[in-house]
Amino acid sequence: MSGSYPNRIKQLPLYDGRFDAYKLEAKGSDVLFASYPAGTTIPAHVHETDNYGVITKGELVLTMNGVVQRFGVGDWYHVPAYTEHAASFEQDTDEIEFWFNSDGKE
Numbered sequence: 001m002s003g004s005y006p007n008r009i010k011q012l013p014l015y016d017g018r019f020d021a022y023k024l025e026a027k028g029s030d031v032l033f034a035s036y037p038a039g040t041t042i043p044a045h046v047h048e049t050d051n052y053g054v055i056t057k058g059e060l061v062l063t064m065n066g067v068v069q070r071f072g073v074g075d076w077y078h079v080p081a082y083t084e085h086a087a088s089f090e091q092d093t094d095e096i097e098f099w100f101n102s103d104g105k106e
Contacts, residue, residue, distance in 0.1 A: 003035035003094050004057055018042060021097070032097040036060075036089040044086040049099040051079040058093030062086075 003010075005022065012033070015021035019042070021034035030049075036058070044063075053060070053076065060071045064085040071077045079085050081102035 003033065005033050005094070009033050029098060029100040032099065034095050034097055036087075036093045036095075038089060038091045038093075040089045040093075042087040044084050046082050046084050047099075048081055048102055050081045050102045051097060051099050053077050053095045053097040056094045056096060058089060058091045060093060060095065061088045061090065063088075 003020070003022075009022050009024075012022035012024055015023040015032050015034070019034055019036055019040065021032040024031040024033070038058075053071075055071050055073050055075050055077075057073060059073075060077065062069050062071060062077055062079070062085060064079060064083060069077070
């Protein structure tokens with residue numbers, strides 16, 4: 001898997017989903033160390049988690065509520081649970097994503 005992460009992070013289990021990530025399980029949330037190759041697009045979707053993320057390399061183009069925003073290195077973003085959104089990556093991008101359970105379950 002690609003991504004500029006320390007070896008300790010690369011020893012975490014792989015996330016089984018639409019993109020490449022190392023997954024750190026935490027009580028009430030998951031932490032993903034995700035990598036997106038240039039040209040990756042994720043179509044509009046929703047999920048049950050309240051997501052926050054920080055870009056560590058590259059750039060995220062996030063479309064949410066009809067608004068397109070760009071997030072670069074050091075920028076934080078938030079996607080509330082059950083909010084339709086889409087993402088694209090014009091360059092190789094790494095980010096740390098925090099997926100918090102929104103239903104109160106752990």
